[in-house]
Amino acid sequence: MPDKPDLAEVSNFDKTKLKKTETQEKNPLPTKETIEQEKQATA
Known part of the structure; x- marks a missing residue:
């Protein structure tokens, strides 16, 4: 496998x-x- 991918399709x-x-x-x-509201409901 090459180190760098082939970017031809992307371009x-x-x-x-x-x-x-x-x-x-x-x-x-x-x-x-x-x-x-949730803080007050749990406190």
Whole structure:
């Protein structure tokens, strides 16, 4: 196996053929208010 990968395919890649997708956050971080409510509920 060569030490360095062959980058010829990467340089020839056509980005215009990719489909546009919208990303969605599956597990958003809690807000400060949510953290404070949980702190008060456990205290």
